[in-house]
Amino acid sequence: MVLTTTSTSVNYRAVPDESGRFGPYGGKYVPETLMPALDELEEAYLQARDDGEFMAELAHLQHTYVGRPTPLTYARRLSERLGGAQIYLKREDLAHSGAHKINNALGQALLMKRKMGKTRIVAETGAGQHGVATATAAALLGIECVVYMGIVDMERQKPNVFRMQLLSTEVRSVDSGSQTLKDAINEAIRDWVTNVATTHYLLGSVLGPHPYPAMVRDFQSIIGCEAYSQMQDTAQGGPGRLPDVIVACVGGGSNAIGIFHPFLEEETVRLVGVEAGGHGIEGGAHAARFADPKLGRLGVLQGTKSYVLQDSDGQIALTHSISAGLDYASVGPEHAWLRDMGRSQYTYCTDAQTLKGFKALCELEGIIPALESAHAIGHVLELAPQMARDQVILVNLSGRGDKDLGTVMKTVGGER
Amino acid sequence: MSGIERIEQVFRDLKRAESAAFMPYHAMGYPNRQASLEVIAALTEAGADLFEIGIPHSDPLADGPTIQSATYAALVGGTTVADCLQMVRELRAQGVGKPFCAMSYYNPILAYGEERFVADAAEAGIDGLIVPDLPPGESELLEPACRQAGLATIYLLAPTSTEERIQAVTRHATGFVYLVSVTGITGAREELPSDLLGFVKRVRRHTDLPLAVGFGISTGPQAAKVAEIVEGVIVGSALVKAAGSASGIAAVRTLAEELAVGSHTAVASDQKRQ
Ligand SMILES: Cc1ncc(COP(=O)(O)O)c(C=O)c1O
Numbered sequence: 001m002v003l004t005t006t007s008t009s010v011n012y013r014a015v016p017d018e019s020g021r022f023g024p025y026g027g028k029y030v031p032e033t034l035m036p037a038l039d040e041l042e043e044a045y046l047q048a049r050d051d052g053e054f055m056a057e058l059a060h061l062q063h064t065y066v067g068r069p070t071p072l073t074y075a076r077r078l079s080e081r082l083g084g085a086q087i088y089l090k091r092e093d094l095a096h097s098g099a100h101k102i103n104n105a106l107g108q109a110l111l112m113k114r115k116m117g118k119t120r121i122v123a124e125t126g127a128g129q130h131g132v133a134t135a136t137a138a139a140l141l142g143i144e145c146v147v148y149m150g151i152v153d154m155e156r157q158k159p160n161v162f163r164m165q166l167l168s169t170e171v172r173s174v175d176s177g178s179q180t181l182k183d184a185i186n187e188a189i190r191d192w193v194t195n196v197a198t199t200h201y202l203l204g205s206v207l208g209p210h211p212y213p214a215m216v217r218d219f220q221s222i223i224g225c226e227a228y229s230q231m232q233d234t235a236q237g238g239p240g241r242l243p244d245v246i247v248a249c250v251g252g253g254s255n256a257i258g259i260f261h262p263f264l265e266e267e268t269v270r271l272v273g274v275e276a277g278g279h280g281i282e283g284g285a286h287a288a289r290f291a292d293p294k295l296g297r298l299g300v301l302q303g304t305k306s307y308v309l310q311d312s313d314g315q316i317a318l319t320h321s322i323s324a325g326l327d328y329a330s331v332g333p334e335h336a337w338l339r340d341m342g343r344s345q346y347t348y349c350t351d352a353q354t355l356k357g358f359k360a361l362c363e364l365e366g367i368i369p370a371l372e373s374a375h376a377i378g379h380v381l382e383l384a385p386q387m388a389r390d391q392v393i394l395v396n397l398s399g400r401g402d403k404d405l406g407t408v409m410k411t412v413g414g415e416r
Numbered sequence: 417m418s419g420i421e422r423i424e425q426v427f428r429d430l431k432r433a434e435s436a437a438f439m440p441y442h443a444m445g446y447p448n449r450q451a452s453l454e455v456i457a458a459l460t461e462a463g464a465d466l467f468e469i470g471i472p473h474s475d476p477l478a479d480g481p482t483i484q485s486a487t488y489a490a491l492v493g494g495t496t497v498a499d500c501l502q503m504v505r506e507l508r509a510q511g512v513g514k515p516f517c518a519m520s521y522y523n524p525i526l527a528y529g530e531e532r533f534v535a536d537a538a539e540a541g542i543d544g545l546i547v548p549d550l551p552p553g554e555s556e557l558l559e560p561a562c563r564q565a566g567l568a569t570i571y572l573l574a575p576t577s578t579e580e581r582i583q584a585v586t587r588h589a590t591g592f593v594y595l596v597s598v599t600g601i602t603g604a605r606e607e608l609p610s611d612l613l614g615f616v617k618r619v620r621r622h623t624d625l626p627l628a629v630g631f632g633i634s635t636g637p638q639a640a641k642v643a644e645i646v647e648g649v650i651v652g653s654a655l656v657k658a659a660g661s662a663s664g665i666a667a668v669r670t671l672a673e674e675l676a677v678g679s680h681t682a683v684a685s686d687q688k689r690q
Contacts, residue, residue, distance in 0.1 A: 299526060301523065310523065
């Protein structure tokens with residue numbers, strides 16, 4: 001008997017639709033003032049995507065300035081210690097300015113410079129990595145730049161505040177609401193609404209109104225495109241095959257979507273996103289939108305419909321994570337859709353487990369990861385031993401940990 | 417009468433009197449529950465023609481510092497969506513008869529249940545809805561529900577709005593159209609923008625609905641200027657600031673009287689009479 005496999009395959013390239021929807025998620029929930037700016041941005045982006053000269057200039061900068069392609073590293077000692085799957089790291093921590101954020105920041109800054117008649121950039125930042133990446137791109141291209149940052153985050157990511165200032169960006173502190181990423185986004189949007197004629201809002205993740213989730217995804221997909229070829233090529237340090245699982249941390253979800261996207265059609269490759277479990281799901285002190293059925297529900301925050309941590313009255317919940325970059329109440333709409341489609345899965349890693357991941361990578365591989373990325377490693381510590389030795393995990397190491405030394409010294413240092 | 421008809425009635429009566437509507441905003445629950453009810457009563461006595469009933473949200477991204485901190489204080493004080501509707505019922509029971517437009521953001525309404533919210537709001541005495549982060553294209557569920565309940569769907573237009581957006585928005589609007597006078601967030605400003613008249617003219621080409629201007633009006637003379645060119649004068653931050661000041665209700669009353677006089681005594685320009 002011949003078995004025909006009934007293909008139920010979904011066209012993952014068909015989203016978002018024209019109105020910016022990923023199934024029931026996404027959209028454009030913004031004040032009317034911004035509608036023309038979003039239309040203008042979409043038009044500029046679509047034009048740039050098909051413009052060979054623009055794409056060539058971006059590729060040139062990615063190569064000669066950012067240092068792409070970033071390497072693929074086999075984590076030999078970590079793999080041996082865990083005794084299960086072989087672990088490979090996609091080294092976004094080695095991209096210029098220390099995280100994957102530069103891929104998107106440079107893309108959008110160049111887009112503004114070449115395709116839109118604007119002269120000023122505003123951005124939000126949580127961990128400070130997106131702020132540093134934006135400040136970097138702005139300095140490179142000679143653009144005026146203002147970054148909004150919650151005062152709680154300014155305190156826990158002090159080195160990055162100073163880095164932005166060195167790069168001649170003005171950092172404005174935000175003391176409203178929870179004083180973290182969400183409030184910085186509100187403030188950046190308010191600035192944008194007010195100065196929309198001259199100003200581009202350089203949003204740092206796959207969040208916000210259409211076209212941001214799609215545009216940021218496309219700029220970040222370079223991570224997965226490189227990894228796709230590196231994994232299959234032993235000369236580039238790969239195992240010579242596709243991975244069984246890809247693991248990435250999920251704040252807004254840009255590094256995760258960036259590494260997932262080129263693998264979507266490879267149905268044998270499991271895609272796992274790791275949210276911030278904070279102090280655990282039970283008490284609500286976390287940022288795991290998919291893991292908490294009590295607080296995580298369909299909602300609209302800052303322009304997009306997705307899973308949102310909120311109370312029963314629709315007020316946005318206060319989140320907690322040891323890492324500022326994952327400390328956000330909503331998640332990119334495409335992740336919510338891929339999850340519904342059964343294509344990707346989401347788990348969480350608590351602060352405590354994250355610190356174990358952080359230490360393991362430092363001690364066994366000589367790599368100090370960002371606390372955001374350490375969430376992915378924290379999950380791998382549990383996942384790899386359950387897998388066979390001939391299986392392969394690819395981890396997106398989204399950033400380096402220099403910015404987090406203060407936080408880690410306070411917690412780990414205190415234990416010693 | 418439906419909510420839409422009640423709103424239309426107000427503008428019809430004022431047109432006969434050659435006067436513009438004074439349309440104050442207040443954040444319910446600010447400075448506290450009782451005081452917010454007293455603010456609405458004082459505004460009524462001062463001559464308000466239509467109210468914007470602010471239902472607080474944790475992330476009011478179209479609002480400036482004054483309304484942000486007022487709605488935040490209201491939330492900290494325990495104000496809920498259901499209690500805002502309850503306050504509306506109490507105001508109606510006290511005899512406040514002018515139209516009420518609920519102003520909130522989409523997420524609290526989504527969490528409450530869009531259809532349930534519209535039904536409960538209409539029952540409580542709300543006449544129209546203003547949801548700044550819900551443009552017509554995203555309003556597939558809320559708008560039909562409002563139509564069925566007779567509630568006005570009031571949309572915003574900004575000076576940046578293109579002809580296509582003006583056309584799309586005015587096609588969906590009922591009651592009146594809310595013109596944001598500046599590109600920006602709510603908040604009192606010293607001066608009104610110079611190109612306001614041009615913006616008003618652009619919108620008039622697409623609709624016969626009454627137009628109301630908001631964002632930035634804080635004095636009687638400003639209100640009078642706005643009243644010369646449109647049918648409604650919306651004032652938010654300046655009154656909210658007064659409500660939160662040491663003199664509280666008295667300050668609200670003084671400012672509201674000045675604004676009501678400005679809105680009501682303006683000489684209508686030819687542009688408006690046309
Ligand atoms: C190193 C690093 N990884 C991950 C994130 C989370 O963002 P996203 O989920 O968009 O990749 C951040 C955000 O600041 C970051 O700095």
